[in-house]
Amino acid sequence: MNKLGRITLAILVVCAALWFGTVELQKSQGYTKNNTLTLYNWGDYIDPALIKKFEKQTGYHVSVETFDSNEAMYTKIKQGGTAYDLAVPSEYMIEKMRKAHLLKPIDHRRLTGYQNIGKDFLNQSFDPGNKYSLPYFWGTLGIIYNDQLVKKPLTHWSDLWSPDYRGQIMVVDSARDMMAVGLIENGQSVNSTNPAVLKAAKDKLDQMAPNVKAIVADEIKMYMVQNEASVAVTWSGEAAEMLDNNPHLHYVIPEEGSNLWFDNLVIPKTAKHEKAAYAFLNFMLEPKNAAQNAEYIGYSTPNIPAKALLPAATRNNPGYYPSQKVIDRLQVYSDLSPTAVGRYNDLFLEFKMQH
Template sequence: MRRFVSFFAGILAIILILWGISAGMTAQKDSGSTGKLVIYNWGDYIDPDLLDEFTAETGIQVDYQTFDSNESMYTKIKQGGTTYDIAVPSEYMISKMIEEGMLLPIDHSQITGMENLGEEFVDQSFDPANKYSIPYFWGTLGIIYNSSMVEEEPLEWEDLWKEEYRNKIMLIDGAREGMGIGLQTLGYSLNSNDPAQLQEAADKLYDLTPNIKAIVADEIKGYMIQEEAAVAVSFSGEASEMLDGNENLVYVVPSKGSNLWFDNIVIPKTAKNIDGAHAFITFMLRPENALRNAEYVGYSTPNNVAKDMLDEETREDQAFYPSGETLDNLEVYDNLGKELLGDYNDLYLQFKMYRK
């Protein structure tokens, strides 16, 4: 009997030891997940000092990783493997990720500072009531021109068709952007689903081909700074860098209509450090942090308290902080769905091939 008790006690001791090791490993794992925040963002899209200060304040270490397109970000999160606690996609991709169940709802009870955001930047069609995303930066699609190389300023999309700009325009390479310009020049929505309107927009683009010098992407910045072209179509964030590189460059937002884009903070469904993600959102909603971030990145902040703290020249620059009247004429890209987006892509590709 004594041997049996001794044997049983030994078995029990082994079980307790193994349980303790397992619990310790689990605790260590949990500690790691709550002690680190993995952020997936565009390259050079945050003031790195803010990340250090977030860690100093909260004790949460930050693993900052970058992507170069919404599509690559989507694919990486969809495939799994690396777990991200924070991501910063654009509006149309946010809509797609919501539809596919890839995002966690924001727990608004865990964050503060939403009142600092301008009402024009919240409750957008791609995320009503900001259930899944919080505005980070915003901007527009517009026209950059070299004041020393043009006689008449191109202020609206329709101006791009003028004979003066023959072989002088750099066009951003994107189906939504290209088709959107055609649609809005004709007075249609850049989210049109009318086949006749889409074909009319494509035909309008065909007429623009004599004025197009090149259809490019990131190369636009270098070309415009080096005065390789007189006019370009690109995004406000890219335009900000161009203006810094050449004092003759001017950026304008077509007042009759253009694209209003958003990059918002989201929490992927596979996130491990959910509390840390909410803490980071609150940290970035503070006006003083949003201000520093806007000054570092150079993009427009949706934080109106932070905007009021910018220097007067910046906050009153109509190119990067358009008037309410111009904002009313801007449209956000809707998630068109696979079939309709395919129609846009096909018509745009035909236009590019026609140009060649």
């Protein structure tokens, strides 16, 4: 055997030893293939302490894999390479996965605590009767502003077009969300597929362009917390984290309405550990656990008894738990055709090219 061959063999031996050692360690801890739950989730979207509590309480080992977009999650599950036991898609993606037959129906008879979920978060258009999904978190798209840097509170989407905010506004790098801002400002549905309506929404955004400081994602938090921008378009949960770090920040849902989004737990059709999946669903339905998760994440819980356990300043904040009157003005995204999605993306890219 030549030198290269000996090196290769040595590497293979080491890798085998490491793999065997890992397997033996998992066995010694009681972890086997049969008692492992594989959760496919957004990054940092569950309190790690709850994972440990679930493992200790049930004996299951939780393996968490993360994704950064609904589309990436959909592709991975559709390919079927990994048998995820639970995933956390958003509303329009649940509809798409349901239509593509990628989900197992949820047996409500195996759920304990389903009655804890508020009726406003059940039986939505993307999953009638919640046949395939269980609400996890919900929230809104809105405006965050710094009271030290603006003359008066912002209450309307139209405020974003004010010349007072030239070069001061941060917006999220999301075609669907920013096109929604233009659509709502024009009095249109956030699910419109009419080419002329979408073009008009993009034209409306173009008029805002002089006010836009940057189109970014997570960087919005840094800019707003450090007083480097006065206004931003962002999601309620992201805003909650910013407000915790800067007392001069405020989050509002514009009076014209906005997007109401849902992230739900689903069981992919390729799931191998249904018993573990239901154990986790029931664990997360417990009010104490749901409240702990909501405090850690910052988004709104659909679990009504859990909401009652949150600090008064949180549960009474209209930015995170808006009144029914406000909720009635919110719109939920529908799954759009590939052609429509492409049109949204192309128009938003045209808007982005101005920066």
